[in-house]
Structures are given as C-alpha cells and as structure tokens.
Amino acid sequence: MAYQTLQQEYLQIPVVTRAYTTACILTTAAVQLEIITPFQLYFNPELILRNYQVSRL
Numbered sequence: 085m086a087y088q089t090l091q092q093e094y095l096q097i098p099v100v101t102r103a104y105t106t107a108c109i110l111t112t113a114a115v116q117l118e119i120i121t122p123f124q125l126y127f128n129p130e131l132i133l134r135n136y137q138v139s140r141l
Contacts, residue, residue, distance in 0.1 A: 111125070
C-alpha cells in the first residue's frame, strides 16, 4: 500500500525535476558503492577539449 503511494507521488513530480532527482540519487549511490570515483565526474575543460571526453559535459 505504501509502495503505491510512493510511486504515485514520484510520478506526480514534474518530468525535469524527476529526471534531475533520479540522476542525483543514482550518481550518489554509484559513488558511495565505489562503482565510479568523484574524479571521473568533475568538470575539466582541458580533458573535454584535448582528450575529447565529451561525456563530462
């Protein structure tokens, strides 16, 4: 019963806010579980322009 209420509340959140919140939670979980490191996430213009790591954008 509580699961359906939580799901309904989640689906009522605007799409952009829901996507941003989900991305933040997944990123935090991935760092805490040591799947990725914080150094893989930070914005570094030199790596983007010289090493073509466009995913950092």
